[in-house]
Amino acid sequence: MHWLTGRLHQSLEANRMTLRSCALDTLPVLPNLGLTLRYLGRYDESTAVHRLHLFAARIKQDPFHMSNALGHLGGLRCRLGQNAAAERLLRASLALRDRTGNGFGRAETLSDLAGTYRQLGRYDDALRHHEAAIEAAAASGERHVQAQARNELAVTLGATGRADEAVAVFEEALAIATRIGHPYEQARALDGLAGHLAEKEPAQARRYRQRAFAISERMGAPERHDLRRQLAETPA
Structure with a gap:
C-alpha cells in the first residue's frame, strides 16, 4: 500500500522490516522491495534484489515467482535502455506465465515489452x-x-x-x-x-x-x- 500510494521511503522501511522477520520465506517480500528500490531510482540495488528473487524462486521451483522476477528484471532493463536484454527477459516471463496459466502481472510485463519495442x-x-x-x-x-x-x-x-x-x-x-x-x-x-x-x-x-x-x-x-x-x- 505504501508503494502504490507513493510513500516510497515508508515502503522501503516496511519491506526491510518484513524481510528481517521472515527469513524462512523471502519470496513474497523480495519483489516488493525490488520495485520500491526501482521507483526510488536505486537501480543497482533493485537489480540485485530481483536477481536474488529469481535465484530463490529457481531453488524452490516456483514458476509464479520465477515469472515475476524475470518480468521485473526485464522492466528494469527497459528503463535503463538495455533493450535486447529487456526483450529476452520479458518474453521469457510471458512464456512462463502462459505456460502456467497464471495471468497476474501479465499486463505489466506486456506494457514493459511494448515500451522496449518503442525504444527499438x-x-x-x-x-x-x-x-x-x-x-x-x-x-x-x-x-x-x-x-x-x-x-x-x-x-x-x-x-x-x-x-x-x-x-x-x-x-x-x-x-x-x-x-x-x-x-x-x-x-x-x-x-x-x-x-x-x-x-x-x-x-x-x-x-x-x-x-x-x-x-x-x-x-x-x-x-x-x-x-x-x-x-x-x-x-x-
Whole structure:
C-alpha cells in the first residue's frame, strides 16, 4: 500500500522490516522491495534484489515467482535502455506465465515489452503490445497497470506523430491514476500532457509540470530532477 500510494521511503522501511522477520520465506517480500528500490531510482540495488528473487524462486521451483522476477528484471532493463536484454527477459516471463496459466502481472510485463519495442523503433509491435497490456490489465483488475499501460501507449503515440491521440490517452491515464490515488502514474501523465501542450497552451503546460514535480518531489522519485530542470527552463 505504501508503494502504490507513493510513500516510497515508508515502503522501503516496511519491506526491510518484513524481510528481517521472515527469513524462512523471502519470496513474497523480495519483489516488493525490488520495485520500491526501482521507483526510488536505486537501480543497482533493485537489480540485485530481483536477481536474488529469481535465484530463490529457481531453488524452490516456483514458476509464479520465477515469472515475476524475470518480468521485473526485464522492466528494469527497459528503463535503463538495455533493450535486447529487456526483450529476452520479458518474453521469457510471458512464456512462463502462459505456460502456467497464471495471468497476474501479465499486463505489466506486456506494457514493459511494448515500451522496449518503442525504444527499438518497432512501433507496430509496440502498439500491438500496448493494446494487449490494456486489455490484460482490465481483465485482471490491475487498475494501477491500466494507468501505466495508457501512459506508455501515449508515449508511443507521441513518438509516431499522433499527438492529439497521445493527449487523449494521457488524460485517460491521469483520470484513472487520480481516481485510485496512484501518484507515480499521475505525475507521468501530467508530465506527458505538459510536453504536448507546451507550444499551444504554455500556461497550462507549466501548471501540469509543476503538479508533476510536486508529486515526484514528495515521493523522492528520480524523475523530479528532470522536472526541476524543465521548470527552470520554462518561462513563467
